Structures are given as structure tokens and as C-alpha cells.
Amino acid sequence: MIYFDNAATSRYMPYEVMNAYVKECSRKSNAGRGGHSESVRAGLIVYKARERINRFFGNEKGECIFTKNCTEALNLALLGIKLRGHILTTATEHNSVLRPLSALKERGVEVSYVTPDREGRVTLERIKPYIRSDTYMIALNARSNVTGEKSEYERIFAYATEKGIITLLDGAQEAGHGRINMNHSNVDLLALAGHKGLYGVQGIGCLLFRRGLKISPILYGGTGSLSVEIVQPEDYPEGLEAGTQNVAGIAALKAAVDWTDERLEEIAENNLRLTASLIDGLRSIDGLRIYSSSNAAGIVSFIKEGFDSERIADHLNEYGVAVRGGLHCAPLIHRHLGTLSTGLVRVSFGYGNTLKEVKYTLNTLNELEN
Numbered sequence: 581m582i583y584f585d586n587a588a589t590s591r592y593m594p595y596e597v598m599n600a601y602v603k604e605c606s607r608k609s610n611a612g613r614g615g616h617s618e619s620v621r622a623g624l625i626v627y628k629a630r631e632r633i634n635r636f637f638g639n640e641k642g643e644c645i646f647t648k649n650c651t652e653a654l655n656l657a658l659l660g661i662k663l664r665g666h667i668l669t670t671a672t673e674h675n676s677v678l679r680p681l682s683a684l685k686e687r688g689v690e691v692s693y694v695t696p697d698r699e700g701r702v703t704l705e706r707i708k709p710y711i712r713s714d715t716y717m718i719a720l721n722a723r724s725n726v727t728g729e730k731s732e733y734e735r736i737f738a739y740a741t742e743k744g745i746i747t748l749l750d751g752a753q754e755a756g757h758g759r760i761n762m763n764h765s766n767v768d769l770l771a772l773a774g775h776k777g778l779y780g781v782q783g784i785g786c787l788l789f790r791r792g793l794k795i796s797p798i799l800y801g802g803t804g805s806l807s808v809e810i811v812q813p814e815d816y817p818e819g820l821e822a823g824t825q826n827v828a829g830i831a832a833l834k835a836a837v838d839w840t841d842e843r844l845e846e847i848a849e850n851n852l853r854l855t856a857s858l859i860d861g862l863r864s865i866d867g868l869r870i871y872s873s874s875n876a877a878g879i880v881s882f883i884k885e886g887f888d889s890e891r892i893a894d895h896l897n898e899y900g901v902a903v904r905g906g907l908h909c910a911p912l913i914h915r916h917l918g919t920l921s922t923g924l925v926r927v928s929f930g931y932g933n934t935l936k937e938v939k940y941t942l943n944t945l946n947e948l949e950n
Contacts (some may be wrong), residue, residue, distance in 0.1 A: 582761070582901045586930030587753060587879055589775045589782060594839045598815030601781050611825050614803035622827045628709075629662035630817070636837050637770060637788055640760030641877070645787045645820045646830055650752045650773035651676040653787035656820065657748050657769045658719065659686065660795040665714030666690045668745075670702050671738070671912040672724040677750060678912065681719070685785035686897055690714075695916050700724070700871070702731035702789035704739055714744045722754030725939035726913050726924060727872045728855070728879030730754070737766035746793070749906055752776055756840045757848050757876045768793060772830065779931065780836035784829030787820075795820060830869040847931055854929045861942040868945075871917060871924060884948065892948065896925075899944045901937075903927050 604625065611622035630644040647653045658667075658680040669681060671693050681691045692710045696702050702720060711718075712891070723730050737747040737929045748769040751760055756777025762770055770788040774780030789795065800812050802820035813819040840847070856874040863870070867885035881886040883889055893905030906923040907914050914920045 581942070582933075582940065584901060584903045584927045584929060584933065584941070585873070586933075587776065587877070587926060587928035588904060590779050590930045592779060592931040593781075594779055594836065596835045596839050597780060597832045600835040601828050604831040606827035610804075611827050613802075615665050625831050625834075626825060629830045632837055633772075633786060634788060636841060637755075637772075638763040638764075638765075639770070639788045639790070642788060642790045643816045645723060645789075645817050646825060647785045647787060648826065649775075650750070650771050650782055650786040651773035651785075653785050654750060655680050656746075656787050656795065656798055657771060658717075659787070659798050661717065661746065662794070662796070663687060663689055664716035666692065666712050667717045668692050668694065668707065668710050669717060669719045670696065670721075670731070671695045671916045672696055672700075672702055672726070672729075673719070673721055673912065674725055674750065674752070674912065675693075675909040675911070676752075677719055677721070678910075678916070691923055693912060695899040696729070696913075699873075700727050700729040702729075702733075702736070704732055704735045707736050708739070710744065711857075712746070715743075715745055715850075717748060719748040719750070721750040721752070722758070722760065723875070723877045723879075724910070724913060725753050725879070726881055726908050726910050726917075726926065728753070728877045728881075728928075729873070730758070730875065730877075733767075734765045741766040745916055752875050753879070756844065757851065757878070759844065761840075762788060766947075774833045774836065778833065778836045778840050780833040781829050781925055784826050784833050786833075797822065799823070815885065823887075843931070848876035848931075851876050852930075854878060854935065855880050857935055857938050858927060858942070861865050861938065862945075865945060871919075877901070878933075880927045881924040882927075883919060883922050883924050887922070887948065889919075889925045892925045892945075895948055896941065899947075901941050901944060 609618035625756040752773045774784040775782040799822045803818040870882045872880045889905035904926045
């Protein structure tokens with residue numbers, strides 16, 4: 581099958597990543613839960629992974645908290661910071677941001693949703709009018725998981741930092757496609773998924789944040805430290821990582837970061853080439869509307885007049901092409917685009933996809949019949 585659903589989870593698994601994962605699965609031990617050599621070994625794996633991931637994302641002096649996915653990381657960032665008043669976000673966000681914010685609204689937090697401009701971009705000019713005196717956080721994605729459009733998060737966050745506003749970046753669709761440097765880009769909190777552009781395994785993510793930021797746990801339990809106390813430790817990272825850690829997934833994530841770091845520019849260039857080719861071919865199909873421009877994340881979304889997105893996705897699946905139809909867990913951007921009723925077909929490229937596969941997909945789309 582031709583796999584074009586990499587924005588959901590990457591299909592390609594580097595040998596180095598697979599080897600690290602399988603090796604640690606075969607040597608299970610609980611990191612930080614004992615003084616024996618195997619527990620110490622597992623703890624060292626986790627420590628080295630934190631160090632490597634922080635370095636890759638320009639957070640050398642900050643914290644790296646391991647989670648089971650990007651959704652948990654975003655929940656920790658949004659729910660773990662003391663409530664203050666007003667949060668600013670955008671209509672391009674995934675439900676992993678929108679739903680925690682909905683829960684916060686029930687607790688008295690006010691939320692504003694900024695729509696993108698005509699080109700689908702979230703810019704500083706769009707953000708500025710919504711900033712209030714009680715705005716304490718701006719939460720936005722680096723790239724839309726629906727259109728692939730990159731936000732101006734660097735400019736937005738530089739302005740927010742001047743105003744003393746905390747900045748949260750959802751890096752799920754940008755990590756591994758573009759270089760994110762938290763220090764240079766004024767990113768206070770960065771949520772990551774291991775299984776997308778970083779080419780790690782499923783079941784591991786992380787939240788990175790700058791030193792000095794106070795975050796309370798949203799999960800309580802054993803940490804391997806201060807076990808005499810029945811209250812959660814306040815120290816990082818232990819206080820935010822209750823329960824047994826996914827040591828195999830963490831080892832695989834470190835290997836994935838090493839692998840991706842060496843190939844990031846190559847992957848981005850190939851995604852630009854593939855998205856440009858697909859968009860050029862889609863323009864020749866009657867009744868088809870495209871909602872993406874060529875991008876390094878490898879995302880192209882479209883719909884054909886008279887068709888539901890799921891019907892088009894099913895058609896492609898019958899011909900051996902895996903894409904995603906529907907609303908992509910991002911209802912506000914679909915409302916903004918006017919595609920709530922039909923959804924969008926999302927093609928998302930990853931490492932190993934080729935122009936030959938794009939051509940085959942275009943030929944298949946031309947066979948769609950009313």
C-alpha cells in the first residue's frame with residue numbers, strides 16, 4: 581500500500597529506532613525505582629534521552645518531561661499552570677488544545693480564538709488585537725495539521741515575551757520537518773509527539789519547558805523519590821512523571837532524534853517537492869479545491885465538489901492508497917474554511933514517499949465518478 585497518512589503517524593521506522601526499542605523491550609527494568617544495576621542502567625537511558633532532546637530543541641537549561649503522547653504534553657502545559665485570566669489561541673488548533681481549553685473555560689478562564697488570514701496563516705498582525713492586559717498565555721501550533729500552513733510563531737512569541745505572556749507551542753507537525761529552537765524563538769513550553777515527523781515509536785511524547793516555569797502535576801503517584809511522603813514531590817522531572825516510564829519508547833525517541841537530526845533538511849526538501857507535485861496535478865482535476873500550499877510538513881488537503889471526503893478516501897483505499905478523510909480533530913479550522921459538512925482529504929508525506937507514488941495517486945483521483 582502507498583502510505584500517505586504520515587501526519588497521523590509516520591510509517592517509516594529507521595533501523596536505529598527499531599533496534600533501540602527492541603533492545604530495551606528485551607531488557608525491561610524500572611528506571612529510578614531501585615538501586616540495582618539494571619534500574620540504574622534504565623535511569624541512565626532516560627537521563628541521556630532528556631539531555632539529547634533538550635539539546636536538539638534548544639532547551640539545554642530547561643526541563644524535559646516524558647509523556648505518552650503530544651496530547652498529554654499539551655494537557656500538562658495547559659492544565660498544570662496556575663489559572664490567571666485569559667488564554668489566546670487560534671482556530672487552527674487540534675482538539676488536544678481546544679478540549680483542555682474548553683475544560684478551563686468551565687473553571688473561569690476566558691479563551692479567545694484567532695482566525696487565520698486569507699492565505700491560512702496565523703500572523704502577529706492577526707494576534708495583536710486579541711491580546712489583553714490579563715492574557716497570561718498564547719497557545720498555538722507551529723503548523724496546522726489540516727493545511728500544513730506554518731504559523732508566525734517566532735514573531736508572535738517574541739512579541740508575547742515582551743508583554744510577559746507565557747508561550748506554548750504545539751510542535752506535533754513541525755518537529756522533524758523544521759528546526760525548532762526554544763531559546764531563539766521565545767518558546768516557553770513545547771509539546772512533542774514521538775511518532776510523527778521524528779520517526780519514533782507510538783506511545784511516547786514529551787513536554788519541554790524553560791527553567792523557572794512552575795507547573796503542577798495532573799497525574800499523581802509513585803516517582804521513586806521521597807517515598808515516605810504521601811504528597812506529590814515538587815521537583816522536576818520526577819514530580820510530573822508519576823508511574824512507570826516507557827523506557828523502550830524513550831530509548832527509541834533518542835535514536836529517532838539522532839536519525840532525524842542528520843536528515844531533517846533532506847526530509848523537508850523532499851516534502852516540498854512532493855507537495856508541489858501533488859498540488860500541481862490536483863489543479864488539473866475539475867471541481868477540486870485545494871486548501872494547502874507546498875510545505876515542508878508534507879501536508880496537502882483538498883475536496884472535490886459533490887463528494888464527501890470519506891468517500892474520496894475510501895476510493896483511494898480501494899486502489900491501495902492510504903489517506904485520511906474527515907475533520908482531523910480540528911473542528912474550528914473546518915468551520916473557518918466552510919468544510920464542516922464534507923471534511924477534507926488529507927495527504928501527508930513522509931520519509932520514503934516518491935514522485936511515482938504521487939503520479940499514481942493523481943491517476944487514481946482522475947477515475948473518481950459522480
